[in-house]
Amino acid sequence: MSNKLPYQREKLLFKVENVSLSYDTREILQNINFEIYDIVRPGIVQGQVVSLIGRSGIGKTQLFKILSGFKKPNAGSVRIGVDQHLVQMGDVGIVPQDYILFNHRSIYDNLKIAVNHCSKKMSDKEKEESIGHYANEFQLTEHLRKYPMQLSGGQRQRVSIIQQVLTGNSFILLDEPFSGLDVVMKDKVIELLVKVSLSTEETTLIIVSHDIESSLAISDTAFILAKQSENKAATIKQTLDLMEMGLAWHPEIKSDPEFIDLVGKIKYMI
Amino acid sequence: MKDILKALFQPFKVVNLQTIYLLFGIQAMAAIILWQMSGGGLIPGPYKVMHGVINVISRPDFGENLFASLWLTTEGMGISIVLALIISYLYVIPFFKPLAAFIIKCRYLTLTGLIFLFTLLTKDGHQLKISLLIFGIVPFFVTSLVAIIDSIDQQEYELCKTLKMSDWNALVEVIIIGRLDQAFEVLRQNFAISWMMITMVEGLSMSEGGLGALLIKSNKYIDLSTVFGILVIIFSMGVIWDYVLGLLRIWLFPYTKIQTIQL
Numbered sequence: 448m449s450n451k452l453p454y455q456r457e458k459l460l461f462k463v464e465n466v467s468l469s470y471d472t473r474e475i476l477q478n479i480n481f482e483i484y485d486i487v488r489p490g491i492v493q494g495q496v497v498s499l500i501g502r503s504g505i506g507k508t509q510l511f512k513i514l515s516g517f518k519k520p521n522a523g524s525v526r527i528g529v530d531q532h533l534v535q536m537g538d539v540g541i542v543p544q545d546y547i548l549f550n551h552r553s554i555y556d557n558l559k560i561a562v563n564h565c566s567k568k569m570s571d572k573e574k575e576e577s578i579g580h581y582a583n584e585f586q587l588t589e590h591l592r593k594y595p596m597q598l599s600g601g602q603r604q605r606v607s608i609i610q611q612v613l614t615g616n617s618f619i620l621l622d623e624p625f626s627g628l629d630v631v632m633k634d635k636v637i638e639l640l641v642k643v644s645l646s647t648e649e650t651t652l653i654i655v656s657h658d659i660e661s662s663l664a665i666s667d668t669a670f671i672l673a674k675q676s677e678n679k680a681a682t683i684k685q686t687l688d689l690m691e692m693g694l695a696w697h698p699e700i701k702s703d704p705e706f707i708d709l710v711g712k713i714k715y716m717i
Numbered sequence: 718m719k720d721i722l723k724a725l726f727q728p729f730k731v732v733n734l735q736t737i738y739l740l741f742g743i744q745a746m747a748a749i750i751l752w753q754m755s756g757g758g759l760i761p762g763p764y765k766v767m768h769g770v771i772n773v774i775s776r777p778d779f780g781e782n783l784f785a786s787l788w789l790t791t792e793g794m795g796i797s798i799v800l801a802l803i804i805s806y807l808y809v810i811p812f813f814k815p816l817a818a819f820i821i822k823c824r825y826l827t828l829t830g831l832i833f834l835f836t837l838l839t840k841d842g843h844q845l846k847i848s849l850l851i852f853g854i855v856p857f858f859v860t861s862l863v864a865i866i867d868s869i870d871q872q873e874y875e876l877c878k879t880l881k882m883s884d885w886n887a888l889v890e891v892i893i894i895g896r897l898d899q900a901f902e903v904l905r906q907n908f909a910i911s912w913m914m915i916t917m918v919e920g921l922s923m924s925e926g927g928l929g930a931l932l933i934k935s936n937k938y939i940d941l942s943t944v945f946g947i948l949v950i951i952f953s954m955g956v957i958w959d960y961v962l963g964l965l966r967i968w969l970f971p972y973t974k975i976q977t978i979q980l
């Protein structure tokens with residue numbers, strides 16, 4: 448069933464070079480190198496979806512902080528955009544592991560803050576429409592008047608994602624977007640993230656996760672984070688070009704035998 | 718019945734509100750009975766104290782004195798919370814950190830030695846009382862407020878950054894607006910300290926009256942049932958204030974109720 452869809456790699460959008468991180472003498476990450484390119488597909492507005500997959504405790508959240516500019520690595524650099532400038536706090540939207548929102552504001556106001564600070568200037572009416580559109584799309588309309596504490600984890604996650612989309616950030620980093628969700632909800636989140644990735648050509652989602660199946664199902668490229676040996680720092684052990692393998696952009700990919708086989712192999716690798 | 722009794726003595730057991738009220742009633746009754754039995758000598762019994770309360774309330778100058786105390790507390794609390802908020806908000810700016818740290822340590826300074834200095838520095842009795850109140854309360858306010866600021870999750874500031882807010886915007890959003898409900902709770906919790914201090918400072922300058930002045934006068938004549946009566950009134954006023962401020966908090970910040978229930 449798997450078949451390769453036509454695509455082209457264009458401009459370099461994101462470049463991580465020789466990133467290392469250690470606490471005291473303990474090395475967590477070592478020589479992390481990867482690049483993300485603008486993927487162009489004929490006749491489709493297609494953003495990029497990349498995942499970094501690794502086991503629990505390997506340093507994914509630490510890498511997440513480095514990629515978003517909130518933590519300085521001990522060595523190496525993270526460059527972003529067509530102009531390849533060093534990443535700054537705020538260049539990348541983040542959806543952290545525990546979906547932080549402003550608890551003192553209603554869901555509507557949480558989203559309102561995002562559009563208010565959006566790089567694109569909008570009239571009040573456009574802002575309202577934009578919020579309404581996404582709320583509807585992501586089944587949050589009935590919750591707009593509630594406070595974050597009154598929402599379930601999954602609902603908060605959706606608010607968190609929309610919030611980042613509404614700021615107009617092209618790059619959005621997500622830490623464990625599939626954790627704590629049941630199978631049906633995982634597929635919903637995948638569906639939702641695919642929608643986001645199809646919204647503009649520049650949109651780039653970087654997913655950090657230990658959920659191999661869900662991460663691979665949505666990505667065009669995946670990087671496997673693993674330790675070189677016991678008690679050593681983690682690095683990227685393998686790069687999976689899912690487009691080349693013909694496994695990218697197929698909605699029913701989870702039931703593809705080749706895909707299932709790949710998931711099994713990665714399980715042993717990490 | 719046996720199960721309920723057992724539950725009453727187990728940690729973290731949740732019992733219904735009715736049971737709590739019942740417990741409260743029984744224990745209060747028991748306390749009053751104990752008090753009645755042990756009283757008689759130097760300590761006036763409940764009946765005498767109740768009589769004292771009624772006597773105090775029916776005094777022609779009672780309203781005046783009560784109002785003086787309430788007004789002084791409100792004024793002192795008002796100025797103190799504004800000062801404390803300013804100092805605490807400045808605490809996130811490195812230049813002002815030492816100031817906040819020093820004020821927090823001022824909790825260990827005793828007022829007694831400073832009364833003389835304050836008397837020299839202030840124009841009149843009212844100013845003296847207000848200054849002492851402020852000096853006494855602000856360090857406690859700042860301590861609690863700074864603790865709240867310190868406990869804010871770093872990720873909340875990171876969220877502000879990703880939403881493209883400036884540092885100042887983040888300060889306003891997270892620390893000022895975002896923690897207004899908790900600042901209010903600090904005000905409520907520390908209200909007790911100022912209410913406790915009020916009687917002390919009122920004793921220093923009695924010309925304006927107040928419950929504290931009344932208390933000291935009665936003490937002088939060893940009019941114990943009046944003294945206890947006034948204490949009961951002061952205690953009740955404190956409890957009522959606490960309750961009203963609690964209601965006000967839920968009304969002003971509806972989301973706090975959700976949080977306290979869930980967490």
Ligand SMILES: Nc1ncnc2c1ncn2[C@@H]1O[C@H](COP(=O)(O)OP(=O)(O)OP(=O)(O)O)[C@@H](O)[C@H]1O
Pocket residue numbers: 470475501502503504505506507508509510657
């Ligand atoms: N402040 C710190 N000081 C020292 N070590 C730390 C610190 N923060 C994290 N670590 C260590 O870094 C390693 C990676 O942590 P990290 O949170 O990135 O893991 P993770 O891959 O995100 O795990 P999970 O999937 O459970 O979220 C852990 O071994 C942790 O002990």
Ligand SMILES: [Mg+2]
Pocket residue numbers: 507508509544622623
């Ligand atoms: Mg993590």
